[in-house]
Amino acid sequence: KPKGKWFCPRCVQERKKKNDVACFERIMPGRVVTDPEELKQFNVDWLKSVRGCSKLMLKPQTTAEVSDVLRYCYERNLAVNPQGGNTGLVGGSVPVFDEIILSTVLMNQIISFDKVSGILVCQAGCILEKLNEYLEEQGFIMPLDLGAKGSCHIGGNVATNAGGLRLLRYGSLRGTVLGLEVVLADGSALDCLASLRKDNTGYDLKQLFIGSEGTLGVITAVSILCPQKPKAVNLAFLGCQSFAKVLETFTTCRAMLGEILSAYEFMDEKCMELVEKHLKLSSPVTGSPFYVLIETSGSSSTHDEEKLNNFLEQAMTSGLVIDGTVATDDKKIKMLWSLRERITEALTHDGYVYKYDISLPVGKLYDLVTDTRARLGRSAKNVVGYGHLGDGNLHLNITAESYRHSLLDAIEPFVYEWTARYNGSISAEHGLGFKKKQFIQYSKPSEAVFLMQRFKAMLDPKGILNPYKTLPSSS
Ligand code: FAD
Ligand code: MLT
Ligand code: ZN
CATH class of the missing domain: 3.30.70.2190 (Alpha-Beta Plaits)
Structure with a gap:
C-alpha cells in the first residue's frame, strides 16, 4: 500500500472539501461564500444566543439549483441548514456545528399574482414586508404580519408556521397557504404549488412541511391566499x-x-x-x-x-x-x-433574554407570568408578559444581566411543567428549533413524537436536513 502525505486522512478530507466547494461553484458560480468574516452573521441567531461554525454558505437562485445542491449533499452525506431571514427565535436557523448554510436570500422573485382570486405565488426568499408592499399597490395585503417583517422570508414564515399579529383575523398559514414547492433531502423536487382553494385529492402533503423548520425539505416556492386591503x-x-x-x-x-x-x-x-x-x-x-x-x-x-x-x-x-x-x-x-x-427588540437591550412562547387557556395566561415572577424573585432582572391574547398566546420573557445556568435551571422545566398542567403548548408559534426540541414531550405524547421521527426517517433517511433541530436528540 503506497504511503505518504497524499494518504494522510486529513489531506484526503481537505481535498474532498475543496472538491465540494468546486462542485458548488459549478452549480452556482459566484454564489458560494467561504469568507469567514462574511459567514459570521449567518452563523449566529437574531438573539445572539446560539452560534454555529459553518464554513460554507450557498445562495441558490432557482429550484433547480437547490435540487442540484441537495442531490450532491445527499450523495456526500453533507448536512444542510436551510436559512431564510435568520430572525427565528429558537435557534433553528443557524448551524449547530459546520452544516452548510443554504440561504434563500436570492430566491426573491414574485411568480404571479391573480387579482381575482387574491392568490400570490412567489419564491421562498421573498421578504414578507416587500410582498406586503407589492400587494398593497394592487389593493391586497399579506395574511400575516410580524415584527420581523423587514427581514423574514416567506419560506421561513411557512417553515416555522409563523403566527403573528393578524392571525386572529386571517387564521394561520395552515389555512392560507394553498400550495408549496419543496426540494426533498435527496434533491427531488415536489411540486405541490397548487393555487386552488379546494383540493381533496388525497393527503394534504404541504401541511407536513408547514412548521417543519427545515427538517423535512427545503421550501422553494409558496402559493398563498391574500385578503383584500381593508379600506x-x-x-x-x-x-x-x-x-x-x-x-x-x-x-x-x-x-x-x-x-x-x-x-x-x-x-x-x-x-x-x-x-x-x-x-x-x-x-x-x-x-x-x-x-x-x-x-x-x-x-x-x-x-x-x-x-x-x-x-x-x-x-x-x-x-x-x-x-x-x-x-x-x-x-x-x-x-x-x-x-x-x-x-422583542427592547428586551435584547435589557440583557440576556430567556424567551418562552406559550399557548394556554386564555384565563390562565397571565398566572404563568405571576408565578414565574414569584419563583425567580430577585434572581431575574425583569419578568414580562405580552402577546397575542386573542389567540391564547403568551410571550413570557425573563431578562438577566448575563446568561446564568442557575437561572435557566430555575426556569426550566418549571415553565414547561406549568404549561403541561393546563394542557398548553410549549411552542405556540416560534417552533422548537434547537432550544426547545428536548421539551417536546411536555406538549406531545410519545406516540406522536415517534410518528414524527418516522416521517423524518422516511423523507430524510440520512438525516442531512437541519440535523439536531425540532426532534429530540434520541432520534
Ligand atoms: P429563519 O429564522 O431563517 O429560519 C427559521 C426556521 O425555518 C429554521 O429552522 C430554518 O431552517 C427554517 N427555514 C427557513 N427558510 C426555510 C425554507 N425555505 N425551507 C425550509 N426551511 C426553512 N414569529 C411569530 O410566529 N410571530 C411573531 O409575531 C414574531 N415576531 C417576531 C418579531 C421579531 C422582532 C423577531 C426577531 C422574530 C419574530 N418572530 C415571530 C420569529 C421569526 O420572525 C419567525 O419565526 C419567522 O417566520 C422566521 O422567518 P425567517 O425567514 O427569518 O426564518
Ligand atoms: C411577538 O409577538 O412580538 C413575537 O412573537 C416575538 C417575541 O416573542 O418576542
Ligand atoms: Zn408573537
Missing part, C-alpha cells in the same frame, strides 16, 4: 387595571366589534417600561398595569368608527378601561403598533 383601519390603545379586565375587555370587544376586529394584543407595564427606557418610545397612555391594542379593519370607515366608539364608551363607562387613545391616521397607527411590536 378602514382603526386602532385603540387602552390601559386596564387588571388582567381580569383585559379578558373582559376582550369578550366585550369581540361581541361588539364582531367581524371588524383584526387584532387583540396585550402587554404588561414592565414591557412598556422597557420600550420607553431602551428605545425611547413614549406612550400616550400611561399609569396602567396592563395595556391592550385593539385593531379594527373593514370596508367602511363610518361603520367601523361607529362600532368602535360604541365599544369604547361601553368599556369606559363600565370601568373595563381606565385610559386610552384612538388612531385612524397611518402615522399614529404605526407609532402605537411600534409600542407592541418592538418589545
Whole structure:
C-alpha cells in the first residue's frame, strides 16, 4: 500500500472539501461564500444566543439549483441548514456545528399574482414586508404580519408556521397557504404549488412541511391566499387595571366589534417600561398595569368608527378601561403598533433574554407570568408578559444581566411543567428549533413524537436536513 502525505486522512478530507466547494461553484458560480468574516452573521441567531461554525454558505437562485445542491449533499452525506431571514427565535436557523448554510436570500422573485382570486405565488426568499408592499399597490395585503417583517422570508414564515399579529383575523398559514414547492433531502423536487382553494385529492402533503423548520425539505416556492386591503383601519390603545379586565375587555370587544376586529394584543407595564427606557418610545397612555391594542379593519370607515366608539364608551363607562387613545391616521397607527411590536427588540437591550412562547387557556395566561415572577424573585432582572391574547398566546420573557445556568435551571422545566398542567403548548408559534426540541414531550405524547421521527426517517433517511433541530436528540 503506497504511503505518504497524499494518504494522510486529513489531506484526503481537505481535498474532498475543496472538491465540494468546486462542485458548488459549478452549480452556482459566484454564489458560494467561504469568507469567514462574511459567514459570521449567518452563523449566529437574531438573539445572539446560539452560534454555529459553518464554513460554507450557498445562495441558490432557482429550484433547480437547490435540487442540484441537495442531490450532491445527499450523495456526500453533507448536512444542510436551510436559512431564510435568520430572525427565528429558537435557534433553528443557524448551524449547530459546520452544516452548510443554504440561504434563500436570492430566491426573491414574485411568480404571479391573480387579482381575482387574491392568490400570490412567489419564491421562498421573498421578504414578507416587500410582498406586503407589492400587494398593497394592487389593493391586497399579506395574511400575516410580524415584527420581523423587514427581514423574514416567506419560506421561513411557512417553515416555522409563523403566527403573528393578524392571525386572529386571517387564521394561520395552515389555512392560507394553498400550495408549496419543496426540494426533498435527496434533491427531488415536489411540486405541490397548487393555487386552488379546494383540493381533496388525497393527503394534504404541504401541511407536513408547514412548521417543519427545515427538517423535512427545503421550501422553494409558496402559493398563498391574500385578503383584500381593508379600506378602514382603526386602532385603540387602552390601559386596564387588571388582567381580569383585559379578558373582559376582550369578550366585550369581540361581541361588539364582531367581524371588524383584526387584532387583540396585550402587554404588561414592565414591557412598556422597557420600550420607553431602551428605545425611547413614549406612550400616550400611561399609569396602567396592563395595556391592550385593539385593531379594527373593514370596508367602511363610518361603520367601523361607529362600532368602535360604541365599544369604547361601553368599556369606559363600565370601568373595563381606565385610559386610552384612538388612531385612524397611518402615522399614529404605526407609532402605537411600534409600542407592541418592538418589545422583542427592547428586551435584547435589557440583557440576556430567556424567551418562552406559550399557548394556554386564555384565563390562565397571565398566572404563568405571576408565578414565574414569584419563583425567580430577585434572581431575574425583569419578568414580562405580552402577546397575542386573542389567540391564547403568551410571550413570557425573563431578562438577566448575563446568561446564568442557575437561572435557566430555575426556569426550566418549571415553565414547561406549568404549561403541561393546563394542557398548553410549549411552542405556540416560534417552533422548537434547537432550544426547545428536548421539551417536546411536555406538549406531545410519545406516540406522536415517534410518528414524527418516522416521517423524518422516511423523507430524510440520512438525516442531512437541519440535523439536531425540532426532534429530540434520541432520534
Ligand atoms: P429563519 O429564522 O431563517 O429560519 C427559521 C426556521 O425555518 C429554521 O429552522 C430554518 O431552517 C427554517 N427555514 C427557513 N427558510 C426555510 C425554507 N425555505 N425551507 C425550509 N426551511 C426553512 N414569529 C411569530 O410566529 N410571530 C411573531 O409575531 C414574531 N415576531 C417576531 C418579531 C421579531 C422582532 C423577531 C426577531 C422574530 C419574530 N418572530 C415571530 C420569529 C421569526 O420572525 C419567525 O419565526 C419567522 O417566520 C422566521 O422567518 P425567517 O425567514 O427569518 O426564518
Ligand atoms: C411577538 O409577538 O412580538 C413575537 O412573537 C416575538 C417575541 O416573542 O418576542
Ligand atoms: Zn408573537
